[in-house]
Amino acid sequence: MITWGCQMNVYDSARMTDVLRPLGYTPVTDPAAAEMIILNTCHIRDRAAEKVFSELGRLRLIKDEREAQGHKTVLAVAGCVAQAEGEQILKRAPYVDIVLGPQTYHRLPEMVAKAARAGGSVIETDFPAEQKFDFLPEAEAPQTVENVTAFLTVQEGCDKFCSFCVVPYTRGAEASRPVASVLAEARRIVASGVRELTLLGQNVNAYHGEGPDGGTWTLAQLAYALAEIPGLERIRYTTSHPRDMGDDLIAAHHDLPALMPFLHLPVQSGSDSILRAMNRGHTADDYRRLVDRLRTARPDLALSSDFIIGHPGETDADFEATMQLIRDVGFAQAFSFKYSIRPGTPAAGAPLQVKEALKDERLYALQALLREQQDAFNDSVIGDVAPVLFTGHGRKPGQMVGRSPWLQPVHVDGPADLVGTIRPVLITQRLSNSLVGNLVEECVPA
Numbered sequence: 001m002i003t004w005g006c007q008m009n010v011y012d013s014a015r016m017t018d019v020l021r022p023l024g025y026t027p028v029t030d031p032a033a034a035e036m037i038i039l040n041t042c043h044i045r046d047r048a049a050e051k052v053f054s055e056l057g058r059l060r061l062i063k064d065e066r067e068a069q070g071h072k073t074v075l076a077v078a079g080c081v082a083q084a085e086g087e088q089i090l091k092r093a094p095y096v097d098i099v100l101g102p103q104t105y106h107r108l109p110e111m112v113a114k115a116a117r118a119g120g121s122v123i124e125t126d127f128p129a130e131q132k133f134d135f136l137p138e139a140e141a142p143q144t145v146e147n148v149t150a151f152l153t154v155q156e157g158c159d160k161f162c163s164f165c166v167v168p169y170t171r172g173a174e175a176s177r178p179v180a181s182v183l184a185e186a187r188r189i190v191a192s193g194v195r196e197l198t199l200l201g202q203n204v205n206a207y208h209g210e211g212p213d214g215g216t217w218t219l220a221q222l223a224y225a226l227a228e229i230p231g232l233e234r235i236r237y238t239t240s241h242p243r244d245m246g247d248d249l250i251a252a253h254h255d256l257p258a259l260m261p262f263l264h265l266p267v268q269s270g271s272d273s274i275l276r277a278m279n280r281g282h283t284a285d286d287y288r289r290l291v292d293r294l295r296t297a298r299p300d301l302a303l304s305s306d307f308i309i310g311h312p313g314e315t316d317a318d319f320e321a322t323m324q325l326i327r328d329v330g331f332a333q334a335f336s337f338k339y340s341i342r343p344g345t346p347a348a349g350a351p352l353q354v355k356e357a358l359k360d361e362r363l364y365a366l367q368a369l370l371r372e373q374q375d376a377f378n379d380s381v382i383g384d385v386a387p388v389l390f391t392g393h394g395r396k397p398g399q400m401v402g403r404s405p406w407l408q409p410v411h412v413d414g415p416a417d418l419v420g421t422i423r424p425v426l427i428t429q430r431l432s433n434s435l436v437g438n439l440v441e442e443c444v445p446a
C-alpha cells in the first residue's frame, strides 16, 4: 500500500487493508514482494497526475520483473487522481489492473475477483448509492502513532465548491457516518490503548450524522459523546470550514477539557473580494469575529490556517488584506500555497491569472510573517508547564517525544514507559519546529 496525501488517505489505506485481509492479503513494505500494489493518490497538489504516471512507470518495472519470475502482481490506482483521471489512467498505463475512486473501497474484493476472472482492467469511479462506511469491515488496525494517537474519519466529501478546489469532484457530495458507528470504532480504538483521537473530514465541522435517537447530530454532539469514553484524554478534529463553526461547537470548546485548544480553521485569504471569488461564503471580518468568539470560549485556543496566494484576480491590495488578517489574528502555525490551476475547477479558466514571479514574492513575504508568528507562539510557552502526551522515542538515545495540547512536538530525556502517558513538562527551549523540556511533578492545566 503506497499512500500519498492527506490523513484521510492514510485512514482509507488502512480500511482497504482491512477489506482485503479476509482474502488473505497482509501488508508488506517492499513492492517487489507484493502480490498487489495499491497506489492511493492525492490530487490536491500541482501536476498530481504526472506524478502518478511516473510512479506507475516505476511500479510497472517491478510488475514485469515479478511476471518474468512467474509471479502475478495486481496493480491498483486508488484515491483522488483515480477519481479525476478515470479512463485516462487505463489509456496511458494499460498495465494497471484496477482503478478505483475513494467512494468504492468497500467493493475492492469484488474488483480483485473481476480483474482475476476477466484478465482485463476494472474501473470503478462512480459515486455509489450506498455509503462505503456501511459496507467496510470493522477497522482492525487503527492508524496510530505507537498506539497512542489515532485518526478516525467521520465525514467525507464537500458541497461547497470553492473556486480553486478539486475535492467536490474527487470525493463527491458531503456525507457523514452515523454516530453509532463512529462511537463503536472510537471505543475499539481507545480500548487498544489510544489516548488521543483526531476526527477527520474534508469539512469535519459540517458533520451531520444520524444519531442513536433518530435525529441528526452535529460535530459538537459527537464530541460530547466521545468525551464520555473512559481513557480518551484528547479529542481533535480537522479540517474545519469557518462557515460551519456552529454555536454548539464553540460552546464545546468551553465545556470539554478533552477538546484540545488548537484548531485548524483555514481562511485562505484576508481579502473580501478574493474570498467572494473563491466562493468561501464568509468575509474577513466574519473570520475575525469567529476567532474572537472561539477565544472567548477557550482563551488558550491557538489557531492554524491554510492560505492560497495568487488566486486569479489577487491585487497588491488583496494580498495586503491577507497580511493584515494574519497580523490581526495571530497564527500558531499555517500552511501556505501558491494558487495552481486544477483543470475543471471554476478558477482554472478565470481571467487575471497572477504571474508566477509575483506569487513567489508574495508567498515569501507571507511565509516570513507566519514564521515570525509561529516562533513567537512557541517562545510564549517557554517557562510554562504543559501537559505532554508521549507518543514515542526521539532521535537521540534516551530522548522521548510527545505533543503539547497545541500540537507542538516536545522532547524530553526520560524513560521509555512514558509512551501513552500525559506528563507535566517544563518547557525550556525552542528549536526550529519543536520544543525541549524537562519532566516535572506538577502540571498547570492547559
Ligand code: SAM
Pocket: 044, 164, 165, 166, 167, 202, 203, 239, 240, 241, 266, 267, 268, 306, 307, 308, 337, 338, 339, 340, 341, 342
Ligand atoms: N476543506 C478545507 C477548507 O475548506 O479549508 C481544505 C481542504 S484542501 C484538501 C487543503 C488545502 O489545499 C486548502 O485549504 C487550500 O489551501 C489548498 N488548495 C486546494 N486547492 C488548491 C489550489 N488549486 N492551489 C493551491 N492550493 C490549493
Ligand code: SF4
Pocket: 158, 159, 160, 161, 162, 165, 166, 167, 168, 202, 203, 241
Ligand atoms: Fe475544497 Fe474545502 Fe472548499 Fe470543500 S470547502 S471545496 S474541500 S477548499
